Amino acid sequence: MRARAVVLALLCASSALAARPRVSSIARATRPPPPASMPENVGASEHVDGIDVAQGRSYQQDLPSAQRDPGFLSLRAAGRRCLSTSASTGSASTLELPLAAVLPVRAERLVEREKRTSLEVLDLAVDTRTRGVRRLARHLVPLTPIGRAGKDLEVYAYAHGDALYVVARSVGTITSSGPSFTASGCGLVVAALRIHGETTSTLQLGAAITAKKPDQRHRFVFALISTSKTARDPEPVLSVALRREESPLPGGVTDIAEPMMR
Numbered sequence: 001m002r003a004r005a006v007v008l009a010l011l012c013a014s015s016a017l018a019a020r021p022r023v024s025s026i027a028r029a030t031r032p033p034p035p036a037s038m039p040e041n042v043g044a045s046e047h048v049d050g051i052d053v054a055q056g057r058s059y060q061q062d063l064p065s066a067q068r069d070p071g072f073l074s075l076r077a078a079g080r081r082c083l084s085t086s087a088s089t090g091s092a093s094t095l096e097l098p099l100a101a102v103l104p105v106r107a108e109r110l111v112e113r114e115k116r117t118s119l120e121v122l123d124l125a126v127d128t129r130t131r132g133v134r135r136l137a138r139h140l141v142p143l144t145p146i147g148r149a150g151k152d153l154e155v156y157a158y159a160h161g162d163a164l165y166v167v168a169r170s171v172g173t174i175t176s177s178g179p180s181f182t183a184s185g186c187g188l189v190v191a192a193l194r195i196h197g198e199t200t201s202t203l204q205l206g207a208a209i210t211a212k213k214p215d216q217r218h219r220f221v222f223a224l225i226s227t228s229k230t231a232r233d234p235e236p237v238l239s240v241a242l243r244r245e246e247s248p249l250p251g252g253v254t255d256i257a258e259p260m261m262r
Contacts, residue, residue, distance in 0.1 A: 023195050023227065023236040027142040029158040031121065031165065031190070035136050038102045038125050042132035048124060050078040051107065053131040058094040073097045073128050080169075081109040081122075082186040093186040099128045108188060110143075110156070110169050117143050117156060119167055119190075143167055146225070147240040153207040153221040155240065162196035164238070166225055172209035193227050195236045200228040211247075218247040 047053075053075055056068025075095040077083050083095040084106050097103055107122040119141040125134045143156035146166075153174075156167045167190050168174055176182045176191045193201040205223040222243045229236040 023159060023164060023238055025144065026146075026157050026159045026164060026238070027144045028160065029141045029143075030160050031119070031141050031158075032137075032139050034104050034106060035123050035125075038104055039134065040102065042102060042125050042127035042130060042134045044127075044130040044132050046132040046134050048122070048133045048135050050081065051124065051133050052076045052078070053126070053133060055131075057096055071099055073099070073126070073131065075105065075126065077107055077186075079109060080187060081107045082184065082188045083107055092184075097126060097128055101129065102127045105133075108190075110154075110167070110188070111140070117145065119143060119156075119158075146238065147223060147242050149207075149221045149242050149244055152209055152219055152244070153205070153223060153242065155205065155223055155225070155242075157238075159195065162194060164193045164195045164201075164227055164236075166191050166193065166203055166205070168205050168207075168223070170207035170209070170221070172207050172219075175206045177204045177206075193225065195227050195229075200226060202226040220245045 053073055055065055055070065055072075056074060057072050058074045058076075073096070075083055075097065077093045081093060083093065085095070085097075085104060095105065097105075103126050105124040105126050107124060109120050111118055111120045121139040121141065122135060123137040125136055126132075141158055143158050145155070146157050147153075147155035151171050154169045158165050158167070166176075168176070168188070170187045172187065174184045174187060174189045176189045182189050182191060189205070191203050193203055195201070203225045205225065207221040209219040209221075211218050222245070224241045226239045227236045228239070
């Protein structure tokens with residue numbers, strides 16, 4: 001793809017004497033584990049704002065209820081939330097649950113308050129028999145901004161133990177490639193980098209924003225994030241580089257799921 005590339009932010013200095021961001025400047029926080037137990041039942045009248053529950057699989061929601069799969073429920077989250085059934089960030093704003101009594105669900109999104117951004121974590125109990133939803137806990141994880149390309153890609157971080165957790169949000173879809181690969185259709189990913197010992201840890205992020213009009217171009221934002229430490233460094237050093245590209249012609253690419261970093 002012939003593309004126009006623009007360097008948006010480069011926090012990594014080529015000289016050892018140049019100022020570079022330190023891991024100590026990143027907020028230290030904890031993303032709590034899910035609750036250890038679930039209630040036996042949740043009343044049908046209980047609900048959580050922004051979480052909708054319906055019978056059937058997600059692709060059946062336009063069908064009459066009698067034609068939907070009775071063995072599944074679909075959860076849909078509003079407000080740019082991601083849903084999951086584990087401590088990892090969900091990959092979509094819609095989640096399918098089998099009918100199996102009360103199940104744990106986690107909903108996450110970025111929230112802004114008093115010019116500070118946090119990761120909001122909601123732990124929910126969903127009763128698949130009654131379709132009731134109960135909020136069990138709400139946590140706010142403080143974040144430090146480390147890179148931004150408008151709303152196409154916002155990159156934040158928090159530190160805990162020997163890991164740096166990168167939290168990225170986009171109006172498009174995101175992929176992350178590092179110790180593991182994650183693809184998110186809900187516009188939010190959380191990935192970890194090691195910050196222990198004299199090692200280098202690298203994470204690649206890619207955001208793809210589809211053109212909404214025929215005369216617009218598809219946009220891509222790439223981010224390379226790394227932590228490193230040598231014997232001369234008193235603490236690990238954080239480096240962040242962002243690059244934006246556009247498709248060569250309006251509507252010029254048909255598959256935006258191509259590799260995000262080359």
